Amino acid sequence: MTWAEPPGPQHEWLDNDAGPVARPYILTGGRVRSAADGFDLVAFVLAGSDLDPAAHPRLLPEHRRLVALARRPVSVAELAAELDLAVGVVRVLLGDLLAQGLVAVHEPPGAGKLPDDDILKAVVSGLREL
Amino acid sequence: MDSVNFDHAGSGVTIPLALKILIAGGFGAGKTTLVSALSEVRPLQTEEVLTGAGIGTDDISGVEGKSTTTVAMDFGRITINDDLQVYLFGTPGQDRFWFLWDELAFGALGAVVLADTRRLADCFPSIDYFEQRGIPFVVGVNCFDDARRFNLDTVRRALDLDPDVPMVLCDARDRQSGKLVLISLVEHVARQRGEPVPAA
Numbered sequence: 567m568t569w570a571e572p573p574g575p576q577h578e579w580l581d582n583d584a585g586p587v588a589r590p591y592i593l594t595g596g597r598v599r600s601a602a603d604g605f606d607l608v609a610f611v612l613a614g615s616d617l618d619p620a621a622h623p624r625l626l627p628e629h630r631r632l633v634a635l636a637r638r639p640v641s642v643a644e645l646a647a648e649l650d651l652a653v654g655v656v657r658v659l660l661g662d663l664l665a666q667g668l669v670a671v672h673e674p675p676g677a678g679k680l681p682d683d684d685i686l687k688a689v690v691s692g693l694r695e696l
Numbered sequence: 697m698d699s700v701n702f703d704h705a706g707s708g709v710t711i712p713l714a715l716k717i718l719i720a721g722g723f724g725a726g727k728t729t730l731v732s733a734l735s736e737v738r739p740l741q742t743e744e745v746l747t748g749a750g751i752g753t754d755d756i757s758g759v760e761g762k763s764t765t766t767v768a769m770d771f772g773r774i775t776i777n778d779d780l781q782v783y784l785f786g787t788p789g790q791d792r793f794w795f796l797w798d799e800l801a802f803g804a805l806g807a808v809v810l811a812d813t814r815r816l817a818d819c820f821p822s823i824d825y826f827e828q829r830g831i832p833f834v835v836g837v838n839c840f841d842d843a844r845r846f847n848l849d850t851v852r853r854a855l856d857l858d859p860d861v862p863m864v865l866c867d868a869r870d871r872q873s874g875k876l877v878l879i880s881l882v883e884h885v886a887r888q889r890g891e892p893v894p895a896a
Contacts, residue, residue, distance in 0.1 A: 606803065607742070607771075608714035608783050639711050643771055643783065647740035654744060672711045676803045681715060685780065686886045689715065692776030693882070696734075696875045 593628060593655055600661030602671075607653065610639040610672045611660060622666065629659055629668075636669055712781050717881065718800055719770075720787040720825070721810030722818020726838045726868030727786040728770050730810065733871045734784060734878065735772020743768050744796055767793050769800070782878075787822070797825060806832040806881045810868060813843050816854055823855060832885045834862040836877040860887075 591598060613636040625633075628649060635648055646656040663669045675681070719727045732739045744767050770786035785800050801807075807826050811819045819835070826833040837851055848863050857863070862880045867873040 607785070607799070608716050608803075610711050610714070612709060612711065639709060641714060641783070643742050643785075644740065644773075646742040647771070652743045674714055674716075674803055679803075680885070680889060681713065681805070683886065683889070685713065685715075686882055688780055689776055689782060689882050690879055690886075692780070693774070693782075693875050693879050696774070696871060 591655060591658075593626065593651070594658040597658050598654065600657040601665050602661045604671065604673050605642050605657045605660055606674055606676075607641065607643040608674050609642050611636045611642060611645060611669050612639045612672070613637055613669050614667065622668070626659070629663060632656070632659060632663060633668055639672070710779060712779050714781045714783050716783050716785060716800070716804040717878065718785050718787055718797075718804050718807040718831075719810065720797075720807055720819075720822035720833075721836075721838075722812060722815055722822070724815075725810040725812045725818060727810055730808070730836070730838075730866075730868040730874050730877075731770045731772040731784045731786045733869055734774060734874045736775060737773050739770050739772045741768045741770055744799075767796060769796070794825070801825075801829060801831055804831060806834075806885050808877055808881055809833050809835045810866075811835055811837050811851065811855070812840060813837060813846050813851060814840065816851070819855070823857070827858075832881070832888055834864060834877060834881045834884055836864050836866040836868070838868045839865055860884075 611632070613633045622629075628651070631649060632645055635645055640648075642653065642656065642660070645660075646653045649656060651659075660669065660671070664671060719730055721727055728739070767788045769788055772784045774782040774784070776782060787800060788796055807822075809819050809822045809826065823833070823835070825831075835851075835855065835857065837846075837848065839845070848865065852863055862884050864877050864880050866877050
């Protein structure tokens with residue numbers, strides 16, 4: 567994605583440390599916010615099992631790839647990496663799919679809710695086996 | 697296990713619980729190296745887009761001339777079992793991306809701060825960040841080949857760390873070494889809850 571015009575020298579975000587200049591939100595028609603809140607990086611997305619793509623002719627190819635990848639539970643971070651799209655863009659696309667009932671999203675427990683002791687023990691013993 | 701794992705609509709699909717661990721530290725401290733050493737999958741990159749126009753607005757149409765830039769975040773995954781995965785997120789290195797840290801830190805189990813003894817001050821901002829937010833962390837002192845070896849107590853004093861924050865010498869390139877750092881973090885989290893994890 568290199569449709570960049572040269573960034574102005576005064577632009578605060580852009581210098582040699584910054585990533586490539588891009589216009590990733592073209593895919594979403596300029597929408598920056600997802601239709602739904604949430605989509606934590608480690609939220610899991612799962613597509614409905616009875617999806618008929620023909621019934622949704624207006625889906626973008628990226629929407630279809632997301633649905634295909636979500637045949638098994640897959641995290642938002644992995645979806646973004648797999649499609650090589652910014653997380654914010656993927657959230658907008660997932661919001662579209664959620665609004666059409668094509669995927670379900672399972673958010674993690676969230677802040678302040680520590681996993682219980684059994685889970686921590688399982689993590690420690692799992693790590694020891696690495 | 698609590699109720700986060702459940703059968704999805706009777707289809708027999710289990711949604712795993714994903715625990716988030718942040719890997720922080722100064723530029724060049726070995727964050728990406730550690731994520732790579734520990735991840736079971738090729739480390740992935742996810743990007744977040746920064747756009748001056750996007751903040752606080754819902755739509756960027758009409759401001760197409762504004763530039764955006766992307767920040768890459770490394771992440772890796774460790775599958776503990778069918779129900780449980782650990783996600784490692786390398787934090788963006790530059791200070792101006794702090795607001796991305798807030799998203800990464802939301803709901804995180806804890807963090808590893810990698811320290812490079814040649815540039816110890818580089819990890820101060822990470823330590824401040826986790827201290828201020830009450831996020832449990834451990835310090836991994838990455839042993840670079842050409843660095844002078846310091847006594848851990850000396851490093852602890854230099855970092856002005858609370859006595860209960862674990863410090864571990866590590867080699868970020870080495871999976872066995874890296875996993876010990878993660879174990880010390882999870883044990884630290886468990887101790888903070890007052891429920892020690894017995895040595896298995």
